[in-house]
Amino acid sequence: SVNPDLASERQTASFSVEKLTALLDGGAEQTRIRRAVVEAIESDPVFSRENQYFQTQNERYEAAVRKAVHLQKKMHEMGWTENGPEYKYIYRALSGDVAFLLHRVFMRSISVLGSDKQIAKWIPPATQHQLIGSYAQTELGHGTYLQGLETTAVFDIATQEFILNTPKISAMKWWPGDMGRSATHTVVFAQLYIHGKCYGIHPFIVQIRSLQDHSLCPGVTAGDIGPKMNFEHIDNGYLMLKNVRIPRDNMLSKFCEVRPDGTYVRQGSQKINYFTMTTVRISLISDEVLTPLMKACTIAIRYSAVRRQSKLKPGEQEAKILDYQTQQEKLLPQLAAAYAFHFINDYLQELFDKGYREIQRKNFDMLPELHALSSGFKAVITHHCTAAVEICLRACGGHGYSLLSGLPSLYTKILASCIYEGENTILLLQTARFLIKCFMAASAGQPVPPSVTYLAAVKPGKCPAKNKSDFLSPDIYTEAYQHVAVRLISSTAAKLQDLVQSGVKKYDAWNQCTVQLVLAAKAHCHYITVKNFAETVEKLETKAGIQRIMKHLCDLFALHGIFSNTGAFLHDGYISAAQMDMVTSSYLDLLAVIRKDAVPLVDAFDFTDKSLNSALGSYDGQVYQRLYEWAQKSPTNKMSPAYERYLKPLLHNTLSKL
């Protein structure tokens, strides 16, 4: 039975939860397919995550491999294919707890970077899992800065082979997933040398383990890099290569080729090497970033409706902690952010699908903009959502700290997203470089890509809001965000110019402005997110109360952003001190409004209890009972040898020894 404290929350929903779920899924038919996939996976005991919190690293890894293998069977059984509508829901249904994720990246990189001949050779056996791939880019001493990689691939004309080497310890490949124990092959990024000349970083397919007995190939040293904050189920690995020879055909050569005589031929843009990374950045947002945040919100908000603490009114029973303004101020902005980023993710996906089609036609015009957007949004969304999950975790007090709440593992998982696929600060600086360039172009009257046309139309002025309800107008706050973005970008551009004109070297000037540049890039992304949210809300159908509640969330997201960064808006007086008080007051009023729909808003994310895997966040709200039952399953509650070995002597013998 459902805890009455949660049941009552659902009776007062101002909108149709089912309709909102369909909106998030992109249609009722999608919802149906997703639920069918989830049901098929969750009813299969092999995919159970029931004991996950009690398992060791070895057990987690083995379970993930077992699931990956079983998944192949399951897909076959269910008639799911990689191009079918079900495919994208499988990962969500598994909660990512499965091995061979890098295998997909391996295949993707061959599809994008390989020649037609290479695709024909490698993709079929990879699809059949006759080989298991990984993707080896990062090195022990080198991360985001690709040019700094030290692994070498020297072309040997005599044998028509590349000789791969790890010249020193910092050049060892480090971190690639699935490489520590599982992978038989990997795409290695290395500096290409022909006749002693370096041609920069190129991708090579390298076999690292025997297809017969899985032992390491000659010249290969590989293993697991040891325990991490999370991803115990993934064997992130290291790889050292010593004179490993691979055939000339193993260099992925859609865009660059080494001819038998050693001639280096470039075809198309070199930038394409980055496109794989760029698309990975966007494709990870939904599963790796938004889903954990939505789960964390679901757990924290349901728990806050069940947990009671202290009294709000004398004589009454203890209040739900969700009724405390401070608790609302912690959780509801995170809920709004989950929706805001869901919608910006839809926008980015659409843009990237378009970009992908263009690139396949060898039209690279959209690349700089796509690169800037993917970098900036990857950084902003991962950073924001990571912080948000941690807020949810800490908002659950002591019980949030138990692994059984599900929150610590959601947090340690999502926070890895801030680092992989490009360290966030560096990504923001890449976006900033694009913005400065576009700003200069726009100032000179040249055309700029669609997402930055606003830089050309700079309007000086002040915020026209006269009372606090004016701040519930999307035009008012969207313009405020735009103003701040333009101000930060233009003032940093001016600063850079001043420095250069005063004789400072360009790269020094850049380093001196990096703190501001990061702020400018963030402001740009924040503005686009708010604008997109407001535009999305406008297009929603008005029935079933969906548009109204989404409008509230959009307002909350926008005003929370101003409230927590008042200085940026007050700086040049665009928003006055008196207007800022209106913002605060409007913002705090909204908390109480959204509070009423908080539980239905997380119900709409439609996570099953199994997928949440949380003693605190279940749909029925039977928090304490579940916590108690789960704790009893802990391995520590089996008789520990610690008592016989150490405690008993301590309890009985210390006296005699004294």
Next chain:
Amino acid sequence: EALVLNDPDFQHEDLNFLSRSQRYEQAIRKSSLMVMKLREYGIADPEEIFWFKSFVHRGRPEPLDLHLGMFLPTLLTQATPEQQDRFFMPAWNLEIIGTYAQTEMGHGTHLRGLETTATYDPATQEFILNSPTVTSIKWWPGGLGKTSNHAIVLAQLYTQGQCKGLHAFIVPIRQLGTHEPLPGITVGDIGPKFGYDEMDNGYLKMDNFRIPRENMLMKYAQVEPDGTYVKPVSDKLTYGTMVFIRSIIVGDSARSLSRACTIAIRYSAVRHQSELKPGEPEPQILDYQTQQYKLFPLLATAYAFHFVGAYIKDTYHRISGDINAGDLSELPELHALTAGLKAFTSWAANAGIEECRMACGGHGYSRCSGIPDIYVTFTPSCTYEGENTVMMLQTARFLVKSYTQVSSGQQVSGTVSYLNDLSRQRIQPQHVAARAVTVRINDPLSLVEAYKARAARLVEAAAKNLQAELNHRKSKEDAWNRTSVDLVRASEAHCHYVVVKLFTAKLSEVSNAAVRAVLTDLCLLYALFGISKNTGDFLQAGILTSAQITQVNQHVKELLAVIRPNAVALVDSFDFHDVHLGSVLGRYDGNVYENMFEWAKKSPLNKTEVHASFHKHLKPMQAKL
């Protein structure tokens, strides 16, 4: 230090490679040894025990923490002489291992909500202990799950049909000799947590469990054989203990953040990345402005919190004499102040540790960096000993009270004395505007004034909003709740001011000129960075102009460059031994990469060349496809 580090008995495999049960076992083994060695070496001074213990367990929690830190001291302060005779020596000799069971599954910071009952039965002269609901199960006490055989249990006392509120009882929970739970007692470990792997945090459920009347701690309140209840004299005394524990958390904030800074700054000096100047080798990442901007303000914060922690501890020692003499006049302010500072410093340290980890990129995420461990061990301090938001609101209550006193014409003293100025400002409307140009951003004392003005403004705004809510509504609690976001901001501003003030005050006490110079830079950085992160408050109140904010931002960046040459020396000064730091990235010798490789080779997944999963799952699959 050397005593422990050179003792082969305290060596063991890297904890990162052990399961939770193994880690618990190691901790118990070391704690048992530790107790015997302490006796062997005749170490009895609390300070020395603390250092010995922190070296044995490398700053981690351990199963006997609650026995040593809560059970024994509670016996000393709350037991009668007869009870001490019965329990203290056996507990001192570890025949009795105890814990302190307060928190329940459904109830934390709000003590009055606890549900466990102790009902007095005059017929048998016993208390009958019960956990009447699931929510009343004791949950979280350290050492309760597997280690302890006794617990001090906090329960609602019922006698002669009346509830007399919370009282403490000594409850035996496991059979001496077999260590089996006693009949009527259900006890166990609450399962895996984010951190605290060594600690068996436990649950305890009692069903009509009877203990003798003499097991209620009766130094203050008493129940007589016939059931008559005798009230305690004063309940303010518990304030002293709370102040003391919070002062420890402030010190812990400083220590934990210092450790994370040490690792991140040393690693940033070893790690090279990208290029700053075309054609030159990859620079140390510590040379990037963005990296300095992440780390140096945290370094300054770590120093600031060290001084704050020391200040509170000194103040506590200074006035604890007064407390014993019955003079409790300074206690309310100190109590309110430490509540806020506990929250302020633990929040900042919590976020700072994560920033340090993030600043180490991918390798920070590996357990070998040691920072994940610092984080998971530290982060519960935002919750325990008073949840931080609740703590901030306690401070706010004091601030509002002081503000109300000032409004009614009284003067207030201590750290809130700046509120006295508010009334003057109202008489001179020019005052605030005039103040703007007087802030000198190179002068810590002047910045203290700026923080003071910000705190005053936010306290006033919160108090006024509270008043406005009160005018609209009948319920005081409702009005308070609807103002609580403002109130928390006011408390934060107040604490921030106190920290800047204490750091600044410390500068004049430093006699060595070079040390004073570098600490002055750190102090300025701390204060200016705080302004640049909260520009809105200073702008909105007219304390600083936009032009000054731009100068502040510029000066922060200049200070980063000034501190850069001293950065490693400043973390070396924290003087953490490598063993204590527990980090491959933060090693004193900086030999990071080769040691990461050595460390990884020991990972449990690498125990065999070909993992068992290959034969079990991979091979059959490949055969079938």
